[in-house]
Amino acid sequence: MRAASHHNGKDLAKEIALLKTQLEELTESMSGTGQSIAARGEEAIEETLKSARALIAKYGDTAKAVAQDTINLKNKATDTLIEQTETRPLTTVAAIIGIGFLAGYLCRRS
Numbered sequence: 001m002r003a004a005s006h007h008n009g010k011d012l013a014k015e016i017a018l019l020k021t022q023l024e025e026l027t028e029s030m031s032g033t034g035q036s037i038a039a040r041g042e043e044a045i046e047e048t049l050k051s052a053r054a055l056i057a058k059y060g061d062t063a064k065a066v067a068q069d070t071i072n073l074k075n076k077a078t079d080t081l082i083e084q085t086e087t088r089p090l091t092t093v094a095a096i097i098g099i100g101f102l103a104g105y106l107c108r109r110s
Contacts, residue, residue, distance in 0.1 A: 085092045
């Protein structure tokens, strides 16, 4: 019986050694895979940043022009409103009262 257990112990030791070797090989292959995945991720991030910079360079001036046009339009609307209010104050007050009644009616109805 001792001989059988001694024989199984040798087999078990061989199996453990084989498993250790396989685990080491797997660890080495996984660390290489992890590095290649990280490298591909970094490449993708760099490419995305490059594309974003190109897009900003291409459309940045257009966006600035649209923003400036919007500011000019707002200023013009403000000036027109002030001018109309100064020219026709009673009409402006009547319009504001009418809008208030309409808004109150619509809110009450909901």
